[in-house]
Amino acid sequence: MKLIPVLSSGLIVLSPMVFSQAAFADGWPTSVVGNWSVNANNSVGTLSITTQSATGNCRPITGSIFGDRITQGFYCPFSGRIHFLRQVGNTFQAYTANLSQNATTLRMGGLFTDFGQPGEYSFFASSD
Numbered sequence: 001m002k003l004i005p006v007l008s009s010g011l012i013v014l015s016p017m018v019f020s021q022a023a024f025a026d027g028w029p030t031s032v033v034g035n036w037s038v039n040a041n042n043s044v045g046t047l048s049i050t051t052q053s054a055t056g057n058c059r060p061i062t063g064s065i066f067g068d069r070i071t072q073g074f075y076c077p078f079s080g081r082i083h084f085l086r087q088v089g090n091t092f093q094a095y096t097a098n099l100s101q102n103a104t105t106l107r108m109g110g111l112f113t114d115f116g117q118p119g120e121y122s123f124f125a126s127s128d
Contacts, residue, residue, distance in 0.1 A: 028100075031052055031077075032052060032099070036126065039123060040121065041122065043066065045067070047065045049070075050064075058074045060072075061074060063084075065095075068087060070085065070086060071087045073085065091116035094115075096110045097125075111123065
């Protein structure tokens with residue numbers, strides 16, 4: 001009989017700690033729209049994200065990178081993941097990265113796969 005009150009009081013004490021940790025997990029920016037300074041395999045240029053949908057767990061984006069159109073892409077503000085395809089002539093590059101936030105400068109870092117010159121290459125970007 002005494003075990004149930006002790007157990008329930010322990011759960012009451014633990015529940016705020018569990019829920020407070022979950023609240024800290026979702027700190028990624030809600031939008032990635034804007035211009036980003038990008039370095040992809042030592043090629044320096046601009047990633048310009050012009051639109052982002054307003055709803056959904058992962059939201060479609062449009063724009064360009066190095067002056068080439070992003071043919072498809074999405075950003076997931078609840079996980080900080082971004083994915084997009086760049087068409088270069090008749091081939092594609094697939095970019096995947098994670099976002100973080102450092103003061104007022106947003107950063108992303110990840111890899112891209114080049115299907116014209118098979119391989120994986122690093123890239124990173126920071127918001128302008």
